Amino acid sequence: MYKKSKLTTMAALALAGMLAMSGCTSKNDAPAPGAGDSASAKIKVAFVPKLAGIPYFEAMNAGGKAAAADMGNVEWLYQGPTTADAAAQADIARSFIQQKVDSLIVAPNDPDSMAPLLKEAETAGIKVGTSDTDAPNSVRQVFVNQASEEGIGEALTDAIMEPMGGAGKYAIVSCGETAENLNAWIAVQKAYAAKKYPEAELVSVVYAGEDQAKATSMATDLMNANPDLTGLVGECTSSAPGVAQAVKDAGKIGKVFTVGLGTPMSMAPYLKEGSSSASILWDVKALGYLTAWAGVQLAEGKPFAATNNVGPGLDAVTYDEATKTLLLGPALKITPTNVDNYDY
Structure with a gap:
């Protein structure tokens, strides 16, 4: 799990082998999504939390930023409502659809009201997923689940x-x-x-x-x-x-x-x-890291394996094809003896 000492040690080397294959093209090939040096060529992964400004989702944001930095070809976009309001969250999701991001991942306040927005995004050619909380009756292509x-x-x-x-x-x-x-x-x-x-x-x-x-x-x-x-x-x-x-x-x-x-x-x-x-x-920063990684996999059209090596501390993330669920890992019990090991 990501503790103070581990999250900060994540570097591009951890994912270099995997990304070298996905980020390189020959001069006669059409560029892969995210290929190129310009900011506009980066894969845009947008995440809409239930609520912005609280420690939990800010920790997810930090993990997403870390993943984007490690992968190098990713722009991590993060915006959430200031109150846990389904309509306000839908407005933000709609704005990301209008921006034509590559992947849109949401932690729905109301799964049923979010489902039409995810369908709208899919129709616009955007890959869609959920993280932290699911919208199982939607068109989402993956659910990034923190624990069972x-x-x-x-x-x-x-x-x-x-x-x-x-x-x-x-x-x-x-x-x-x-x-x-x-x-x-x-x-x-x-x-x-x-x-x-x-x-x-x-x-x-x-x-x-x-x-x-x-x-x-x-x-x-x-x-x-x-x-x-x-x-x-x-x-x-x-x-x-x-x-x-x-x-x-x-x-x-x-x-x-x-x-x-x-x-x-x-x-x-x-x-x-x-x-x-x-x-x-669970390790909330790791959940954000996994969310960003999943968004890139979707954008690049890469299938998830039964077991995925995402990065340090996330070298055995399982995927269930039947439910389209990536599972971060087992729940973590935080007590007075280990609480100071975490910085969020």
């Missing part, structure tokens, strides 16, 4: 049940109500907890959007409405610190336990003080 649904859902459940002793009442504070990935993880959590932790009770699932302050407020309301609540799960990178902050504000550290999907730097103070027991995530 089962891996994330089960890891979150085990992480919250450990300090709760496998029993008691808990609640989930999620983010976007229509987010495909969040809802898939929650479904796994419900089924897995019912089977493995029959003495635990999920009392509520609420949705705070991508708003940390709202997540804190909702978590506070859940504790007030359920005085015997002993667990809170923050389902995304804004609600994970949000639920931990609520427990801290209520003076219930050690009485109400929290876990979530939080970025390391945002969770570090909560992990160290004990208001959060663990964060379940």
Whole structure:
């Protein structure tokens, strides 16, 4: 995984052998996409996150930039809405279609409303994909998935049940109500907890959007409405610190336990003080790196192999042809002992 010391060591040498074949043409051949020295000849890979300006997607952006720098023939374009709004996200996707980028990859706030935009892009000759969260009923040609649904859902459940002793009442504070990935993880959590932790009770699932302050407020309301609540799960990178902050504000550290999907730097103070027991995530910069690489593969018409050597730390990325899914790898458990290894 990409830690401080590893991400910075990525260099063009890691991908030189692979790119030498794709970036070179003889003088009588038509130039391959991205060939040439001018900026206009670069492969344009555009990524539209759910929300710009939050640590999670800024880390993905950093990874995408690193991949573009390593590959050399790539222009990485990144723009997202300032609120987690499906219509605003669609406007940005539409602008990239008008710019005639080579590949358009989106993390949809609403998969159903994004699907027509992806179709529009495909019709315009643009390669399309999803990353971080999917639009499975769209024409997307690849989904860059951070970890399996089962891996994330089960890891979150085990992480919250450990300090709760496998029993008691808990609640989930999620983010976007229509987010495909969040809802898939929650479904796994419900089924897995019912089977493995029959003495635990999920009392509520609420949705705070991508708003940390709202997540804190909702978590506070859940504790007030359920005085015997002993667990809170923050389902995304804004609600994970949000639920931990609520427990801290209520003076219930050690009485109400929290876990979530939080970025390391945002969770570090909560992990160290004990208001959060663990964060379940993945290497977000690596996800951005893989997203950029996937966009280039699509633009160049290259098929994905069953196992792909993308670069340092990403030398065995699997691809499932049936679901058209690239899988970054297993979920990562972030604790007080390893949180300082990550710089995002």
